[in-house]
Amino acid sequence: MKSPIPDYLAEVLGDSAHAVEGAVADYIPELAKADPDRFGVALSTVDGVVYAAGDADVEFSIQSISKPFVYALALADRGLDGVLAKVGVEPSGDAFNELSLEPGTGRPRNPMINAGAIATHALAGMAGWGAAERMERVVAGLSEFAGRPLRVDEAVCASELETAHRNLALAHMLRSYQILDEEPTAVVEGYTRQCSLLVTTRDLAVMAATLANGGRQPVTGRQVISPRVARQVLSVMTTCGMYDAAGDWVTTVGIPAKSGVAGGLIGALPGQVGVATFSPRLDVHGNSVRGVHLFGRMSEDMGLHLMDVPAPSRSVLRKVRTFDDGHSTAIVFQLQGSLGFTTAEVVVRAVVESTERTDRVIFDIERLQSVDRVGRVMLLEVVRRLSLDGREVLFLDPDGVVPDPVPGDGGAVRVVRTREELRAR
Numbered sequence: 001m002k003s004p005i006p007d008y009l010a011e012v013l014g015d016s017a018h019a020v021e022g023a024v025a026d027y028i029p030e031l032a033k034a035d036p037d038r039f040g041v042a043l044s045t046v047d048g049v050v051y052a053a054g055d056a057d058v059e060f061s062i063q064s065i066s067k068p069f070v071y072a073l074a075l076a077d078r079g080l081d082g083v084l085a086k087v088g089v090e091p092s093g094d095a096f097n098e099l100s101l102e103p104g105t106g107r108p109r110n111p112m113i114n115a116g117a118i119a120t121h122a123l124a125g126m127a128g129w130g131a132a133e134r135m136e137r138v139v140a141g142l143s144e145f146a147g148r149p150l151r152v153d154e155a156v157c158a159s160e161l162e163t164a165h166r167n168l169a170l171a172h173m174l175r176s177y178q179i180l181d182e183e184p185t186a187v188v189e190g191y192t193r194q195c196s197l198l199v200t201t202r203d204l205a206v207m208a209a210t211l212a213n214g215g216r217q218p219v220t221g222r223q224v225i226s227p228r229v230a231r232q233v234l235s236v237m238t239t240c241g242m243y244d245a246a247g248d249w250v251t252t253v254g255i256p257a258k259s260g261v262a263g264g265l266i267g268a269l270p271g272q273v274g275v276a277t278f279s280p281r282l283d284v285h286g287n288s289v290r291g292v293h294l295f296g297r298m299s300e301d302m303g304l305h306l307m308d309v310p311a312p313s314r315s316v317l318r319k320v321r322t323f324d325d326g327h328s329t330a331i332v333f334q335l336q337g338s339l340g341f342t343t344a345e346v347v348v349r350a351v352v353e354s355t356e357r358t359d360r361v362i363f364d365i366e367r368l369q370s371v372d373r374v375g376r377v378m379l380l381e382v383v384r385r386l387s388l389d390g391r392e393v394l395f396l397d398p399d400g401v402v403p404d405p406v407p408g409d410g411g412a413v414r415v416v417r418t419r420e421e422l423r424a425r
């Protein structure tokens, strides 16, 4: 059978092709030469399957879409506090190239506007590194996100540097506030090279999926950044990624996103997918017109809005059975799916309601696929309290989905690996 997903992507591309408003960016002369009719879309799952349609393999400069990825590198290299000392996380409500600095400290409002991205570029790599070493870190880091070596489009870079007066002015202001502690021209040059890296729509979908996947590149399997850094980046993309259109975007499309003036647009939905589009005509905010249209359609069709609450988690309890042999009673909770706060709460409630007169409580967790930190803490606390109430607790856990189950003070759990072993008990 042929997958219907590429056909769906081709269909939505066709349906968004009527959007011909907007204009190709021309403040960078080389970008003004772009073919305005190019149109591509790609979607990467968090386990590394990439679907694409249209001009998904055409290269273009990454521009501002580099910002969240370099922010990720800076966070990885300097730590959260080191970066927060120089760049804030508040939406500016201004255009991407405004001098939106926090009164008093001079910190740029966030890393997605140019002022913040210039300051962030200077934080990639280790303190004291020179511009060349830092640039190597940026190219290598973004290449890891893409899963292939990326290269700078020298013509785009030179063209932007010729007209980079505004970014130079921003950098000089940052220097005057000691947000930058080095030569502003060198930092703007590095930032401009970062923006000139060539990517395809397919690359961008996988890069976005890496953020959606807690920092693990879904195709190469490499952990490029930590889950905590990925969370920070996605949060800032949600509130600031679409500049002064961020509120409109988050209420309608509802996917953490970032746009670039060459026409790229990415969206990363945590735990689910990375999506990218490419179409060079831009709206007044500097966001791709067709890209915005396409994302709206896909979010609606595929139910990708962040605030669409997932189905109730009651299905974590597959079966509850009680046994009574005349001498003692036992209850078996058979769990399935994922155990996090909301699903563990369902288990807690069921245990509280039905273990009053039980001698033995068995958690059959063979069908649990994942247990997060909170799910584990809650399950072990349930074990501890059951033990303190005098119940014997057992886990049927053939695959070790809850490794080293050590409940706190007074708690005890016996782990059995097979049903036969359980029956023998």
Ligand code: DON
Binding pocket: 062, 063, 064, 065, 096, 097, 114, 160, 167, 192, 195, 259, 260, 261, 262, 285, 286, 287
């Ligand atoms: O700093 C600039 O002007 C560009 N290199 C990047 C701007 C950009 O992509 C804005 N996003 N939509």
